Amino acid sequence: MNEIDKSFEQVALIIENARENAYRKVNEELILMYQSVGRFLSGQSQMATYGDGYIDSLASFIQNRFPGIKGFNRRGLYRMKQFFELYDGNEKVSPLVTQLSWTNHLLIMSGCKSDEEREFYIRLAIKERYSKRELERQIDSGYYERYMLSKEKLLPEKIKSKFNPFLDSYVIEFLDFPSTFKEKHLKKGLIESMKKFILELGKDFIYVGEEYTIIVGGEDYRVDLLFYHRTLRCLVAVELKTGKFIPEYISKMDFYLEGLDRQVKKPDENPSVGLILCASKNDEVVEYAMSRTMSPMMVSQYQLQLPDKEVLRKKLQELANMDAVRLQ
Numbered sequence: 001m002n003e004i005d006k007s008f009e010q011v012a013l014i015i016e017n018a019r020e021n022a023y024r025k026v027n028e029e030l031i032l033m034y035q036s037v038g039r040f041l042s043g044q045s046q047m048a049t050y051g052d053g054y055i056d057s058l059a060s061f062i063q064n065r066f067p068g069i070k071g072f073n074r075r076g077l078y079r080m081k082q083f084f085e086l087y088d089g090n091e092k093v094s095p096l097v098t099q100l101s102w103t104n105h106l107l108i109m110s111g112c113k114s115d116e117e118r119e120f121y122i123r124l125a126i127k128e129r130y131s132k133r134e135l136e137r138q139i140d141s142g143y144y145e146r147y148m149l150s151k152e153k154l155l156p157e158k159i160k161s162k163f164n165p166f167l168d169s170y171v172i173e174f175l176d177f178p179s180t181f182k183e184k185h186l187k188k189g190l191i192e193s194m195k196k197f198i199l200e201l202g203k204d205f206i207y208v209g210e211e212y213t214i215i216v217g218g219e220d221y222r223v224d225l226l227f228y229h230r231t232l233r234c235l236v237a238v239e240l241k242t243g244k245f246i247p248e249y250i251s252k253m254d255f256y257l258e259g260l261d262r263q264v265k266k267p268d269e270n271p272s273v274g275l276i277l278c279a280s281k282n283d284e285v286v287e288y289a290m291s292r293t294m295s296p297m298m299v300s301q302y303q304l305q306l307p308d309k310e311v312l313r314k315k316l317q318e319l320a321n322m323d324a325v326r327l328q
Contacts (some may be wrong), residue, residue, distance in 0.1 A: 028098040038084025145312035214259035234270040245281035247289035
């Protein structure tokens, strides 16, 4: 590419930035409009004349005044009212609502049961720039419940003191595996579905490679999957196991992390982190196995089917009840 062509790229960047700014501005005005309509309807709901008949008449009036306008039927108007009332007076969420599309707001309103859960998904969707399909998948997989349950796990200080991007359980239903399979099939399936696997891990994870080789004492040792985490600024070694967790996995991961730190890690990067992903695990066995290791690592389990969200919610509620009892 010559110098003239390089200057053309600068013009293309200006156009792309302007388009993105225009889209954000349009979306912001759209969300503010829905919020204002919702505020009006919320106020009108205190009047004796308010009801389905009032909403139907308003929807017909809007369609006649603005032919072809979408979203202003009875259902849409009730959603706008709900949208306003859900976040009215919420100082933490109100500044964020215009950063999310209306489609994603509808998913959050229909799929969440608490203010905390709604705020979680709003912030997550903004940070990760989720599409409708990506956000729907995270809500369906109980990502909020799994994240909150993972926060209560005892993690090494090197992870806790920075930022914990790891979950106690991962859902990889997109593999569509039979009931029995080998570790090589699991690894191949995750690599072939890397885009979906990154969605489950988090978009801060950057895929480096598979069977990543470390040479020690003239012999090759291979890490199943290697990632780099942008926020933690460190390498992340992932070991895949099709069976239950056994203590021997810890010493093997210790060895891999030491090799990565000595041979691959750059001077300005943080120590490497390990994730052992098993089909099942006993938390007490994991705690015993990790009690003396100094390496930052986590043992998680994977599920091949979407979890029952109600079961996850009950576990989360039980945990909250236990915490409340401890504080009494």
